[in-house]
Amino acid sequence: MGLLVVGTVAFDTIESAYGKVDRVVGGAAQYASYAASYFTEDIRLVSIIGDDFPQDELEELRSRGVDLKGLKVVKGGKSFFWAGKYHDDMNGRDTLVTDLNVLADFDPVLPDSFKHSQYILLGNLTPDIQISVIEQLEVKPQLIVLDTMNFWIDIALDSLLKAINLCDVLTINDEEARMLSGEFSLVKAAAKILDMGPDFLIIKKGEHGALLFDRNNVFFAPALPLEKVVDPTGAGDCFAGGFLGHIAKTQDLTFENMKRAVIYGSAMASFAVEDFGNIRIKSVTQEELARRVDAFVALSAFTL
Amino acid sequence: MGLLVVGTVAFDTIESAYGKVDRVVGGAAQYASYAASYFTEDIRLVSIIGDDFPQDELEELRSRGVDLKGLKVVKGGKSFFWAGKYHDDMNGRDTLVTDLNVLADFDPVLPDSFKHSQYILLGNLTPDIQISVIEQLEVKPQLIVLDTMNFWIDIALDSLLKAINLCDVLTINDEEARMLSGEFSLVKAAAKILDMGPDFLIIKKGEHGALLFDRNNVFFAPALPLEKVVDPTGAGDCFAGGFLGHIAKTQDLTFENMKRAVIYGSAMASFAVEDFGNIRIKSVTQEELARRVDAFVALSAFTL
Numbered sequence: 001m002g003l004l005v006v007g008t009v010a011f012d013t014i015e016s017a018y019g020k021v022d023r024v025v026g027g028a029a030q031y032a033s034y035a036a037s038y039f040t041e042d043i044r045l046v047s048i049i050g051d052d053f054p055q056d057e058l059e060e061l062r063s064r065g066v067d068l069k070g071l072k073v074v075k076g077g078k079s080f081f082w083a084g085k086y087h088d089d090m091n092g093r094d095t096l097v098t099d100l101n102v103l104a105d106f107d108p109v110l111p112d113s114f115k116h117s118q119y120i121l122l123g124n125l126t127p128d129i130q131i132s133v134i135e136q137l138e139v140k141p142q143l144i145v146l147d148t149m150n151f152w153i154d155i156a157l158d159s160l161l162k163a164i165n166l167c168d169v170l171t172i173n174d175e176e177a178r179m180l181s182g183e184f185s186l187v188k189a190a191a192k193i194l195d196m197g198p199d200f201l202i203i204k205k206g207e208h209g210a211l212l213f214d215r216n217n218v219f220f221a222p223a224l225p226l227e228k229v230v231d232p233t234g235a236g237d238c239f240a241g242g243f244l245g246h247i248a249k250t251q252d253l254t255f256e257n258m259k260r261a262v263i264y265g266s267a268m269a270s271f272a273v274e275d276f277g278n279i280r281i282k283s284v285t286q287e288e289l290a291r292r293v294d295a296f297v298a299l300s301a302f303t304l
Numbered sequence: 305m306g307l308l309v310v311g312t313v314a315f316d317t318i319e320s321a322y323g324k325v326d327r328v329v330g331g332a333a334q335y336a337s338y339a340a341s342y343f344t345e346d347i348r349l350v351s352i353i354g355d356d357f358p359q360d361e362l363e364e365l366r367s368r369g370v371d372l373k374g375l376k377v378v379k380g381g382k383s384f385f386w387a388g389k390y391h392d393d394m395n396g397r398d399t400l401v402t403d404l405n406v407l408a409d410f411d412p413v414l415p416d417s418f419k420h421s422q423y424i425l426l427g428n429l430t431p432d433i434q435i436s437v438i439e440q441l442e443v444k445p446q447l448i449v450l451d452t453m454n455f456w457i458d459i460a461l462d463s464l465l466k467a468i469n470l471c472d473v474l475t476i477n478d479e480e481a482r483m484l485s486g487e488f489s490l491v492k493a494a495a496k497i498l499d500m501g502p503d504f505l506i507i508k509k510g511e512h513g514a515l516l517f518d519r520n521n522v523f524f525a526p527a528l529p530l531e532k533v534v535d536p537t538g539a540g541d542c543f544a545g546g547f548l549g550h551i552a553k554t555q556d557l558t559f560e561n562m563k564r565a566v567i568y569g570s571a572m573a574s575f576a577v578e579d580f581g582n583i584r585i586k587s588v589t590q591e592e593l594a595r596r597v598d599a600f601v602a603l604s605a606f607t608l
Contacts, residue, residue, distance in 0.1 A: 184394070222513070225522060226491060227492055228489060260608060299524050301605075304564060304597060
């Protein structure tokens with residue numbers, strides 16, 4: 001079936017109340033691939049890096065079933081670099097440095113063997129790149145998940161609306177949903193956004209959980225209250241990777257199964273934030289995952 | 305059994321994106337009593353008003369089973385008055401006027417027939433008043449629910465800690481839980497606050513739902529995503545009234561039943577915000593309540 005992930009692979013320098021790490025491996029496609037690797041071993045990654053990127057990190061991705069044929073390595077180029085500092089409440093952050101480097105020329109070309117992928121995750125990139133990836137697919141996929149952010153709503157709304165129209169599941173945060181729809185009520189915002197084309201909308205609310213909408217249903221997945229949030233970087237990408245990984249594994253596009261996928265995505269996000277960078281998302285065991293998902297059941301189950 | 309509610313009965317002038325209402329009936333004890341009245345008709349209200357208060361509003365409370373023997377009416381006095389304006393996002397508000405009026409001299413004396421009440425709801429008042437009410441009880445009640453706010457954490461922490469130690473369920477919002485505990489993580493905050501005495505802690509997160517903690521369990525109740533939030537005033541009080549109303553009706557203090565009570569409380573809060581003041585919380589039918597609770601089930605139920 002094949003789960004295609006398109007997005008950034010990067011170095012991040014991250015500071016939070018728990019300390020600071022320098023130039024650790026990050027990027028949406030990397031996070032999402034690790035998260036998805038707990039559900040499927042048929043992952044195809046499309047991204048761009050410089051030749052400054054550590055080989056052992058690439059080897060580790062390969063060992064998880066991630067096909068790196070679509071990862072362009074630019075000779076003499078530098079990988080995308082981001083530096084940021086989280087506020088003490090972990091809900092806000094300041095970006096200190098954004099060096100696009102090789103990402104500035106990212107124009108993804110899908111290897112032929114990726115063009116029949118069934119489950120597509122388009123990480124936060126320019127909408128034109130997201131559209132170009134969709135246009136290179138040679139069969140209509142089962143599900144296209146599109147992530148985006150406020151920046152593209154501001155500066156590339158027309159392209160973004162075209163990309164949204166082509167996707168099946170849009171994932172954005174609550175602030176972005178309000179911005180995109182012009183509606184404060186998330187119920188009204190969801191209705192307007194679903195009218196833009198996607199069949200499903202996931203509104204991510206960070207520590208407050210996530211909402212899944214289709215035209216007739218709404219489901220709320222809480223975030224697990226955690227003792228320690230060390231580093232929120234990549235949480236949304238791990239959510240998306242876990243979400244689509246579960247869908248790819250089960251090949252079931254019903255709302256009931258989407259709900260499960262949101263829970264698995266939330267579980268992956270809850271692991272990701274427990275340590276800096278990709279440390280924790282690489283070390284999860286299937287037993288830990290099962291226990292974590294049980295914790296979500298305990299957190300939200302009640303009988304009347 | 306008897307559900308005793310101690311708190312304010314007031315006039316409110318409220319402005320939100322949906323309009324403005326002048327001097328409508330409000331106050332925590334009033335909201336909580338209406339919400340509780342859907343579960344029990346043995347409610348005892350203790351508060352203070354001036355003789356400016358409309359008789360028909362008092363009659364309506366009586367008709368719902370609310371005993372007003374403990375409602376002191378001060379001849380020539382003016383009822384507590386609050387005016388506020390909600391921000392467009394409904395999550396913040398500015399207080400424009402707070403006229404304590406007769407509330408400045410509130411020193412509640414429980415009528416003898418109230419002193420054996422089994423379920424006690426102490427609305428947000430000075431901690432000393434809350435303590436004085438508890439001390440007037442002649443039998444140990446089944447459950448004391450205490451509401452408070454940041455103001456008392458700031459200026460009356462010692463008394464507040466004494467009141468918290470005497471209660472069984474503390475209800476506060478997430479910001480206050482962090483302030484009271486000095487912990488950012490709500491898991492750590494909950495552990496510290498439970499060490500202060502209560503068996504249960506409810507952390508209210510407004511549009512993001514509510515968390516229920518005891519020493520071994522945590523439960524998350526989502527807030528229902530609504531098309532229209534007209535006026536959040538009293539939502540927390542209706543939550544508390546619905547919560548304790550359900551407990552009083554079922555007389556079951558297990559964590560499983562507390563979870564149900566949180567859902568019923570959330571349902572009452574979701575009604576309260578649909579119109580200004582007490583308009584909506586007075587008009588709910590049992591059928592609407594059943595449908596609303598079903599909506600909470602649909603919102604959060606999933607199977608693995």
